[in-house]
Amino acid sequence: GAGVSQSPRYKVAKRGQDVALRCDPISGHVSLFWYQQALGQGPEFLTYFQNEAQLDKSGLPSDRFFAERPEGSVSTLKIQRTQQEDSAVYLCASSRNLMVELFFGEGSRLTVL
Amino acid sequence: KQEVTQIPAALSVPEGENLVLNCSFTDSAIYNLQWFRQDPGKGLTSLLLIQSSQREQTSGRLNASLDKSSGRSTLYIAASQPGDSATYLCAVSSNDYKLSFGAGTTVTVRA
Numbered sequence: 001g002a003g004v005s006q007s008p009r010y011k012v013a014k015r016g017q018d019v020a021l022r023c024d025p026i027s028g029h030v031s032l033f034w035y036q037q038a039l040g041q042g043p044e045f046l047t048y049f050q051n052e053a054q055l056d057k058s059g060l061p062s063d064r065f066f067a068e069r070p071e072g073s074v075s076t077l078k079i080q081r082t083q084q085e086d087s088a089v090y091l092c093a094s095s096r097n098l099m100v101e102l103f104f105g106e107g108s109r110l111t112v113l
Numbered sequence: 114k115q116e117v118t119q120i121p122a123a124l125s126v127p128e129g130e131n132l133v134l135n136c137s138f139t140d141s142a143i144y145n146l147q148w149f150r151q152d153p154g155k156g157l158t159s160l161l162l163i164q165s166s167q168r169e170q171t172s173g174r175l176n177a178s179l180d181k182s183s184g185r186s187t188l189y190i191a192a193s194q195p196g197d198s199a200t201y202l203c204a205v206s207s208n209d210y211k212l213s214f215g216a217g218t219t220v221t222v223r224a
Contacts, residue, residue: 004156031210042117042202042214043157056211091156098209099144099164104156 002026004105006092012111013082021077021108025094029103032075034067035091037107043091049075061086082112115140115207119215127223132190134218136203141181144206148177148188151200151217160201161188193222 005024013019025032030051035043036059045059051072060067064083069075079086089107116139126132136146145164149157161170161177163186169178174191190197200219204212 033210035212040216042204042216043212044214045211048210059211093157099206101159101162102147102157102212103159104149106154106156109154 004092004094004103006090006105006108008108009106010109010111012113014113015082015084017082018078018080019082019110021079021090021092021110023075023077023092023094023105025073025075025092026103027073029094029096030072031095031098032069033093033095033102034075034077035093036061037089037091039088046077046090079110082110084112086110087112115143115205115213117203117205117213117215119201119203119218121218122216123219123221125221125223126193128193128195130193130222132188132193132197132220132222134188134190134201134203134220136186136188136215138184138186138205138213140205140207141184142207143181144209146177146179146186146206147204147212148175148186149202149204151202157202193220195222195224198222 032049034046037043048056049069064080066078091107093104148160163179176189200217202217203215
């Protein structure tokens with residue numbers, strides 16, 4: 001497709017379960033970002049990749065959160081031992097380069113029971 | 114840490130009225146400012162990107178201004194339509210990649 005694709009769109013997990021969220025960026029986009037959006041709030045930065053290199057992971061809330069982009073295209077955000085406070089929409093975005101237009105996916109809504 | 118505030122949190126106007134959405138930020142050392150639109154259950158769509166050296170950007174009925182020294186941006190939407198109903202988010206970049214977002218202004222345009 002032409003846009004950023006995220007899967008699953010909806011995920012319900014029991015507290016303590018591990019989850020994996022996938023992002024397919026626009027083909028050729030070098031930069032990839034993950035943001036977390038709580039209900040009624042703006043997105044909060046989690047992590048940033050330039051190709052396969054994770055250049056900034058300062059926004060990851062805890063060591064239970066891990067992101068990778070091994071071949072510089074598809075990225076996975078993994079959350080281990082999910083907690084209720086992890087419930088949010090996880091947004092992936094990509095761009096051709098830095099300081100240019102950012103394209104967002106529709107997000108993966110995670111609900112932890 | 115960059116703080117971004119959007120006022121008002123919600124706005125309801127009759128069709129045809131002009132919309133004025135405000136964004137303020139605490140650190141004036143920014144690279145750029147972007148306005149996004151978010152429809153319920155959807156991702157964000159970029160509307161306008163203003164580089165730090167620019168004062169405004171225009172796209173169709175949309176015009177965004179930037180005053181770095183006062184830490185403010187305003188998004189104007191002319192002749193609003195029901196299809197403009199959405200949440201509008203302001204985001205500021207204080208380096209060349211990380212965005213700090215406001216909580217958004219939810220707009221309802223009544224037919």
